[in-house]
Amino acid sequence: MQQVAKNHEHGHAHDHEHGHEEHEQLKVLGFWIFLVTDCILFGTLFATYAVMNHSFAGGPTGAELFALPGVIASTFILLTSSFTSGLAILAMNKGKVKELIGWLIVTALLGLSFIYLEVTEFIHLVHEGATIATSGFWSAFYTLVGTHGLHVSIGLFWMLAIIIQLRRRGLTPVTRRKVTTLSLYWHFLDVVWIFLFTVVYLMGVM
């Protein structure tokens, strides 16, 4: 990419670094392939949900229990966090480490409030008598939504680790690559949530 071309201008002194950056590019591609496999994972869970869509086994239905206000709040929170992780990338491209860490912290806090809302929702649902063992529908629901929530939670720990690394090592080709893959992961989780929001919640309450 352009970064590599820049190193070329510096001459042969940076040959080693050049090879290193190409290696980092390859790792970003590897991460893309991981995201695609993750896409297939969510695809199978969506398929399960579609199959179990009317299997309530006499228990509560989604339309009865879903509370849209909380879900709408989660949607906008995750959407904004996807944007702020993009702003983190812009700060990184300008070489501003402090600004980068700042946007990562904002993104992590938004992610944390998303998880908080999701846990609150699950607790509410269980109190209303919809546990993972209630019916095929609720099993599929908790597996699908819970897998996404688990991804976001893992992303939060990963973000924390990268913030610590950025504090210690600053911007190197390696930390740059890590921030790049993290932001790809975060955008991907937002995309999955959009489909969750549409298929599970919006279509669920109709």
Add this chain to the structure above:
Amino acid sequence: MANHGNHSSHAESHGSLKSYVIGFILSIVLTVIPLVLVMNPLFSKTATYITIMIMAILQFVVQLFFFMHIREGEKPRWNVQTLILGLFIVLTIIGGSIWIMAFNV
């Protein structure tokens, strides 16, 4: 849009503030429209289903282009090819499951 061509000075490869802001605004609009349609139904149920699915797919495209910068990168774009394969598998699994279940009622 991805105006990386005329931003060579410091915005190294991953878009500009403008492209992120446009992407963000588009995402918000594409979230609000389905919400309004579901809360005050204007169309029939089937038409609403189709419209909100289209909005979700459009938003996926917005994230891919404005946030994930799918158009950038070195020339054989292996990431795009992998993504197409992945989407094909996902559509087969979901479409196939729904199709089979449609004959199970």
